[in-house]
Amino acid sequence: MVEGIYGVAFAAMGSRCEVRIAAADQDTARRLATYAIDEVRRIEHKYSRYLRDSVVSRINDSAGRYEVECDKETVALLAYADTLYTASEGRFDITSGVLRKAWDFRSGALPQPQALQDLLPLVGWQQVERDKAAVFLPRRGMELDFGGFGKEYAADRAAEALAEHGVAHAYVNLGGDMRFLGPRPDGRAWDIGIQDPRDMDATVASIPVSRGALATSGDYERFMEVDGQRYCHVLDPRSGMPVSHWRSVSVVAPLAITAGSCTTIAMLLEEDGLGFLDRSGMSYLAIDHQGHIFRRT
Amino acid sequence: MDKDKQPSVGQALLAAAMLLPGLAHAEAAPERGAISVKYLYYKEDQPGLDRVQVHAPSVSVMAPIAGEWSVSASATMDDVSGASPRYHTAVSGASRMDDLRKAGDVSVTRYLPHGTVSVGAAFSTEHDYRSRALSLQATFDSDDKNTTWALGLGGSDDAINPVNHIVQNEGRQTVSVLAGVTRIFTPVDIGQLTYTHSEGHGYYSDPYKLVDNRPRKRDQDTVLAQWNHRFVAADATSRLSYRYYRDSFGVSAHTLSGEWVQSLANGWTLTPNLRLYSQRAADFYFDPVYDSKTGAPFPPGYVFGGSAFTSADQRLSAFGAITAGLKVAKQIDRDWSVDLKLEHYEQRGAWRVFGAGSPGLAPMRANSLQIGFTRLW
Numbered sequence: 001m002v003e004g005i006y007g008v009a010f011a012a013m014g015s016r017c018e019v020r021i022a023a024a025d026q027d028t029a030r031r032l033a034t035y036a037i038d039e040v041r042r043i044e045h046k047y048s049r050y051l052r053d054s055v056v057s058r059i060n061d062s063a064g065r066y067e068v069e070c071d072k073e074t075v076a077l078l079a080y081a082d083t084l085y086t087a088s089e090g091r092f093d094i095t096s097g098v099l100r101k102a103w104d105f106r107s108g109a110l111p112q113p114q115a116l117q118d119l120l121p122l123v124g125w126q127q128v129e130r131d132k133a134a135v136f137l138p139r140r141g142m143e144l145d146f147g148g149f150g151k152e153y154a155a156d157r158a159a160e161a162l163a164e165h166g167v168a169h170a171y172v173n174l175g176g177d178m179r180f181l182g183p184r185p186d187g188r189a190w191d192i193g194i195q196d197p198r199d200m201d202a203t204v205a206s207i208p209v210s211r212g213a214l215a216t217s218g219d220y221e222r223f224m225e226v227d228g229q230r231y232c233h234v235l236d237p238r239s240g241m242p243v244s245h246w247r248s249v250s251v252v253a254p255l256a257i258t259a260g261s262c263t264t265i266a267m268l269l270e271e272d273g274l275g276f277l278d279r280s281g282m283s284y285l286a287i288d289h290q291g292h293i294f295r296r297t
Numbered sequence: 298m299d300k301d302k303q304p305s306v307g308q309a310l311l312a313a314a315m316l317l318p319g320l321a322h323a324e325a326a327p328e329r330g331a332i333s334v335k336y337l338y339y340k341e342d343q344p345g346l347d348r349v350q351v352h353a354p355s356v357s358v359m360a361p362i363a364g365e366w367s368v369s370a371s372a373t374m375d376d377v378s379g380a381s382p383r384y385h386t387a388v389s390g391a392s393r394m395d396d397l398r399k400a401g402d403v404s405v406t407r408y409l410p411h412g413t414v415s416v417g418a419a420f421s422t423e424h425d426y427r428s429r430a431l432s433l434q435a436t437f438d439s440d441d442k443n444t445t446w447a448l449g450l451g452g453s454d455d456a457i458n459p460v461n462h463i464v465q466n467e468g469r470q471t472v473s474v475l476a477g478v479t480r481i482f483t484p485v486d487i488g489q490l491t492y493t494h495s496e497g498h499g500y501y502s503d504p505y506k507l508v509d510n511r512p513r514k515r516d517q518d519t520v521l522a523q524w525n526h527r528f529v530a531a532d533a534t535s536r537l538s539y540r541y542y543r544d545s546f547g548v549s550a551h552t553l554s555g556e557w558v559q560s561l562a563n564g565w566t567l568t569p570n571l572r573l574y575s576q577r578a579a580d581f582y583f584d585p586v587y588d589s590k591t592g593a594p595f596p597p598g599y600v601f602g603g604s605a606f607t608s609a610d611q612r613l614s615a616f617g618a619i620t621a622g623l624k625v626a627k628q629i630d631r632d633w634s635v636d637l638k639l640e641h642y643e644q645r646g647a648w649r650v651f652g653a654g655s656p657g658l659a660p661m662r663a664n665s666l667q668i669g670f671t672r673l674w
Contacts, residue, residue, distance in 0.1 A: 257314045
């Protein structure tokens with residue numbers, strides 16, 4: 001059967017997304033893509049902190065009051081968050097999202113030091129109490145935020161949904177976080193470019209990918225400049241201040257959630273990020289604050 | 298503990314991720330490349346094994362997944378990995394998301410080794426108007442990717458039910474074809490030539506205007522030539538374009554426009570622009586000279602209920618126009634930009650360049666001031 005390559009675009013998780021898929025015809029491509037899109041939307045509805053009835057909102061609304069029972073998937077994600085916390089020496093902390101209240105990147109103004117000081121006690125994964133079926137945030141105002149890995153998890157789940165339907169030549173792209181399910185039908189790899197962190201119309205590198213996943217974190221996703229200094233949205237949970245060593249980190253890994261976690265941890269570890277990437281065993285390309293490129297295939 | 302014996306952090310993260318529900322179980326066939334994943338999982342997923350022991354030779358594990366990083370980017374990339382906003386640059390948030398939602402629901406692109414084929418459908422309704430459209434577009438790249446040809450075919454079907462019931466269940470069907478070529482001549486010069494032809498039939502009159510009776514068939518041709526040049530040293534871009542338009546109503550028009558985009562320090566951009574326009578009137582446009590008996594708005598010899606084509610729509614008259622404007626924009630931070638645009642538009646019959654303009658119309662002047670806030674997503 002002759003297969004063509006089709007792209008089905010959609011919007012989810014605040015990003016522009018696409019499923020690119022080899023199929024016999026357009027209708028088949030669209031029908032198959034729907035399995036992936038439905039899965040992304042399911043995860044978005046379940047874990048978005050912006051939706052009142054999401055699991056994350058229920059947990060956050062109960063902070064300091066009572067524990068919330070969690071289903072298996074949520075418990076598993078919380079266990080993953082625990083591994084992230086340990087592997088990153090406490091830097092990747094899913095309770096640090098509350099610091100956003102002090103950082104308004106649209107205002108162009110730095111937060112008041114006192115505002116940050118008031119929020120820091122609410123950050124601390126080690127304070128979170130959880131067991132096999134429930135989670136409790138002990139302080140009022142504490143928040144969980146799955147934003148650090150939710151999109152990557154969704155990319156993996158969406159890809160699995162495609163694989164379950166026999167798709168062997170496709171990839172899922174959720175706002176630049178990608179999971180690949182095999183090369184093009186003719187066996188050639190997909191050519192993926194890496195965003196230039198200082199020129200949004202350019203790329204700095206490219207890599208052929210057939211399987212596994214590719215994710216990129218950058219200091220250009222959300223930031224402001226104050227007195228010539230860039231403040232990006234990746235915050236160190238210890239100080240509440242943005243990290244600044246890396247402009248961009250891209251990682252290739254078997255799963256999107258692993259690739260994305262490695263990019264974020266490397267950003268958070270600042271200078272030590274390079275050692276972390278080397279120890280991670282993953283293929284990476286990192287660009288430091290002076291524009292120097294470090295890579296390992 | 299010997300450091301070399303420790304499972305690497307990456308493998309620990311991978312092993313933890315494998316415990317998430319629904320991940321990595323689908324790629325069961327070990328010969329598949331995600332073997333890396335699978336392999337790892339397969340090996341360690343045996344009863345009695347502690348998950349912390351899940352580790353595998355790391356570098357070789359990655360090998361089948363991806364090739365080598367190439368720092369010289371090629372022009373043939375399928376996609377770009379980056380933090381999200383790449384896909385949302387320079388378009389204000391909400392409307393873009395709406396467009397996207399529409400497009401996401403209905404547009405599908407087929408990617409071929411040397412081009413693309415897109416199929417799209419659109420649907421929109423207003424209280425007195427309903428429009429459906431289908432489009433098909435194909436692009437072909439040259440071997441060096443510096444030239445792209447485009448061919449397009451589109452059709453639309455509109456239903457019109459004006460609230461004054463002057464007509465009911467009227468409609469309009471249009472078919473259009475497009476052919477274009479874009480060429481990158483040098484790294485700083487890009488040129489584009491596009492030809493569009495459309496044929497439509499149906500209700501073209503303005504239901505809210507008296508004595509407006511237009512042909513039920515309209516053919517249109519447009520040729521657009523554009524040239525952008527980047528002045529690297531000056532950090533500026535010039536955009537020049539010429540457009541020729543004609544239709545079967547008898548209207549023909551030339552538009553010449555130029556724009557200079559000058560980047561300045563601290564996120565400021567200054568963009569002066571100038572547009573010259575000249576138009577020939579539609580064959581059935583009548584000058585504001587009215588019938589001596591019935592008076593305005595009826596043209597001389599107007600027959601009520603007659604079939605003669607008439608329109609007093611000033612947009613169908615003969616005229617020339619000049620637009621001069623200046624836009625000042627300031628990027629405040631990555632998320633927000635503000636712009637202020639001043640524009641002066643002046644239209645006069647006498648300014649028509651080729652031939653005389655329509656008499657008896659007051660010059661039309663317009664000044665516009667626009668303040669925009671753009672939120673980048």
